Amino acid sequence: MPPTFKLYDTMTRTVKPLETVEPGHLRFYCCGPTVYSHAHIGNFRTFVNADLVVRVAQALGWRVTYVSNITDVGHLTQDDAADAGGEDKMARALASKDGERFNSVWELAEHYEQGFRNDWNRLNLREPEVRPRATQHMREQILAVEELISQGRAYETPTGVYFSVDSFEDYGKLSGNRSRDDLKVAVREVVQDDNKRNPADFALWKKDDKHLMQWHSPWGWGFPGWHLECSCMARAYLGDTIDLHAGGEDLVFPHHECEIAQSESLTGKSFSNHWMHVRFLQVDGEKMAKSAGNFYTLRELVDVRGFDPLAVRYALLATPYGKPLNFTLTNLEAAERHVRRARSAAQRVSEALGKPFHQVEPGPTRWDRVYDEALEALCDDLNTSVALARFLEAIKDLTKEESWTPEEAVEAARLLRRFEDLLGLIGGERTSEEAAEPTEDAAWIEQKINERAEAKKAKNFARADAIRAELDAAGIELRDSPSGTEWVRRPQA
RNA sequence: GGCGCCAUGCCCAAGUGGUUAAGGGGACGGUCUGCAAAACCGUUAUGCGGCGGUUCGAAUCCGCCUGGCGCCUCCA
Missing domain, CATH: 3.40.50.620 (HUPs)
Structure with a gap:
């Protein structure tokens, strides 16, 4: 029903x-x-x-x-x-x-x-x-x-x-x-x-x-x-x-x-x-308006400050539409974390699946309760606060999983697909080209990561930390895992 | 002046009569790590702007007060 x-x-x-x-x-x-x-x-x-x-x-x-x-x-x-x-x-x-x-x-x-x-x-x-x-x-x-x-x-x-x-x-x-x-x-x-x-x-x-x-x-x-x-x-x-x-x-x-x-x-x-x-978005407790000059554009937040556009989407949904939303970069940073975690979980599922999770048809999963509650919340005058809480619950569950059998991966992909259809916070379908777009410094970053891996192997930790600091200064954060090192660009608030 | 909306922990925020007041951020402690980051686990509101009232029982209903916001003027 x-x-x-x-x-x-x-x-x-x-x-x-x-x-x-x-x-x-x-x-x-x-x-x-x-x-x-x-x-x-x-x-x-x-x-x-x-x-x-x-x-x-x-x-x-x-x-x-x-x-x-x-x-x-x-x-x-x-x-x-x-x-x-x-x-x-x-x-x-x-x-x-x-x-x-x-x-x-x-x-x-x-x-x-x-x-x-x-x-x-x-x-x-x-x-x-x-x-x-x-x-x-x-x-x-x-x-x-x-x-x-x-x-x-x-x-x-x-x-x-x-x-x-x-x-x-x-x-x-x-x-x-x-x-x-x-x-x-x-x-x-x-x-x-x-x-x-x-x-x-x-x-x-x-x-x-x-x-x-x-x-x-x-x-x-x-x-x-x-x-x-x-x-x-x-x-x-x-x-x-x-x-x-x-x-x-x-x-x-x-x-x-x-x-x-x-x-x-x-x-x-x-x-x-x-x-x-x-209701209006506010900045510092006052409404955001072109005429007042106190406004943020997506271009500025994304192209200049480096935020993920879907983090902006998340931040805009975090407060239900019927209440004023006081927009702050602190909240946007929190949204960025959530969106990144979701995308990271989705990437792991897609890898286990051997294809993008979008290509799986949405369907019943063992997480149906969480999804149903999210949908129910949205049906209740778009209660996005509750819907997002359920979404994070699902993502946390997927993140905790260390590995996926093919069957489990299909089920997880179905869940992701349903949540993506409902909330659109993972992305990847239309944004895949731009995400995969190689940048000039990507090669440089990869090279630095390799150098650091060599230094670590040689137990030259001072050298490894220096490389990490150098990248950090350039706004690049490293994330080590048993399967290797990933990097993300840090938004400039 | 007319029409509306809101007030929950350090911050964002759910909850609209009934067991222990969701969730997130932050902070702190822990696991992991060479050290970090990420991830995971744990801790963080005897109280929901104030004062009355209704009720067996209220953050939740009613009244008053205080504070804030929006529309009525270009704005989504």
Whole structure:
């Protein structure tokens, strides 16, 4: 009897079973990044948890249609009274110092999207079935605006087309921002426009024939509002009603509130039956944000400081998504140990097996209790703390084993395969090439290790220790074992 | 002001009414090692922010207080 998959639902503010419209088929939309700069690991906390939802659903035997978008137009910076036109984040990025190396905003978007996909892969995140871009769904968005106008829920002004918040009675049902007085203050990414009927009305289309990215529409040249793309792309790929919609906690209002208003106006149906929001990552007790400048990127942690990308994945999962996660390098170092131990155990199993453990089909093992408890914990609103504890328990058990018979190796590989499918913390499938990639100094390190082995054999321990110290200074740690000496690169915290 | 969230050992953190309060990091002791590292074994909260209350029984439920965080403004 498989466990019931339960998740906190922002709309009802309760933990409730994740139910699918079509039995056994999860239609899942997760709001993706705006590609105006490198995503930081706070962004990835959301995607790692979304990834876990996909993996748990698959572990339960569900089919999953996972859609996560790329926002490459329309996401505006904050309203600036001095700049009645507002400013597109993409355009601003291009105009900045960093943007000088790009020939166009399209190139900039392409560059950061590639960077994002690279990080995505290194974090061992499942690829969505569809990763739509806002700029490639202009037709849907324009048609949606026309429909909303014909319904009387949207209206045109000299600066754009707005959604009339007052026309949608349920506006505010997700965030709890229902008070009209409060909403008057809650104006965001909308131009200063005296022709607006209500200050809280939000833009569906902005007129701007000077904009770097513009399309022709019934209202002239311009570009769509940020909220519209998700409504249109979710509908295009997942249908009128989706099972689960996820994003960072900041998206509750106004982004998701606006999506609901648009989508439910367009279809007359419930937009999403379940809403999941991932809490922010913090640094030193304050939220990590690009605007605050206190952020880490995966590139920095991995390429500069030498951490394992899966250690970052581990660290992002160590605190359940519903709580703030105070990110520290100390915790990342702990995560690095766990990931290395897991990989080391997996390597030994694979060696005993004669092939990568991934190639064994997942199946029942004598460790079923541990795996089942991990899955059960994840089904309980993604209790990653418990799931990771079970994972470590399994890894410890494998590490203790001194040798493997072929039969035992198959069983151990099955266990690893199941845990890898569920948590993705061992890696090795996609990262094998880069892990095996020979570096210039690898040969030098091997030579030093051989020299040290010779010195040890000759009982010249001073010489052996000197070599070890030399390598240590270069950030290389040695690990002796009866079968020889291994080395690992130490992360620089 | 409106809407929410959180407070468990040196640190991260599970636990949401009932035997000895998971797990991890760190520290300390031990095994192994030429010595280390890695690995393994052991030790490390009579107490769960404070004060009341409900109950046979509360870290777990209720109230108040204190402290912290997020959204409402670009942010995942």
